[in-house]
Amino acid sequence: MNIIFQIDGGLGKSIMATAMVKVIKKRYKNSNIIVVSPYPDVFLNNPNVSEIYTPNQANGLYNKFIKDKKCKLFIADPYRHSDFLLEKPINLLKTWCEIFGLRYNNEQPQIYLTQPEIDYFKPYYKTDKPILAVQSNGGPAGLGYQYAWTRDIPETNMLEIVDHYKNDYTIIHIKREDQKVYEDTMQALDGFRSIAILLQLSNKRLLIDSFAQHMAAALNIKSTVCWIQTKPEIFGYKIHDNIKANPYTKEPDLTQAVYSPFNLSEDIHRIPYNDLGEIFDTNKIITSINNQK
16 A cells, blocks of 8 residues: 655654655555655655655656545644644654544654765864854744744854853854854755764754754754744653753743744844843753763
8 A cells, every 4th residue: 555645844844754655664664655745755764664755756656556545634733733732742643643543653754874975074164172052042044034032042152052062072063044144164965864863973962943853853852942932742762861841031922923932033123022032041051961871
């Protein structure tokens, strides 16, 4: 039997979906799983996946897999589920499984790197100091803004963190080209799989709720992850040290909110803090990083 599993949304969601592929394969052991994702590289070498398509390559799926009706279509989006919209503290993977009538047994995401690609990218990150990998800002290219207060680490905290580690670590910054460059850091290579190898080579990691924290979990690498508007109970992993933002310091303006108090690209004037420096305690973040083995 063929099963078409479609994932919409960002890179982090596709990484999470590798756990869903495990669940589907456990339930339908003899099935062929056909993945449709904007990020096909996430599923390379995955033994549970038979074929991978991007949405632009999906023309013809009907004749090839669906026409004879001997298939299943797993295309519902957990972001439209009531539990998610109501921000119930239920892991997104569990909600995803519920939609498809599957049992979630704490399956975790997993990506599969090959030795040749590790050998290829490893020299790019050669350094005489330990590596601190940092993703302080998220979002795909073309958003039109550098900083999103709803999930990015404020500049004030980042400057203190860089200053604390710059002498003892090579700080490699995972960022878009248009996002802020911090002195005493170097930019990570572009490309999903090269960044996965960076995380493997790193000695310590500071991340936010963006693709790198999902990637670290998929590689079973403990990291410090900072959270502001999104919740680790929904998008996070127990392997990480999840640091939540401090409580709001002013009453939030929710008059324009639709299904959630804020979206990830929320205007800065709606921030429920008097100052960006109130969101996180830098010393708490540094303590968490230092505690990574």
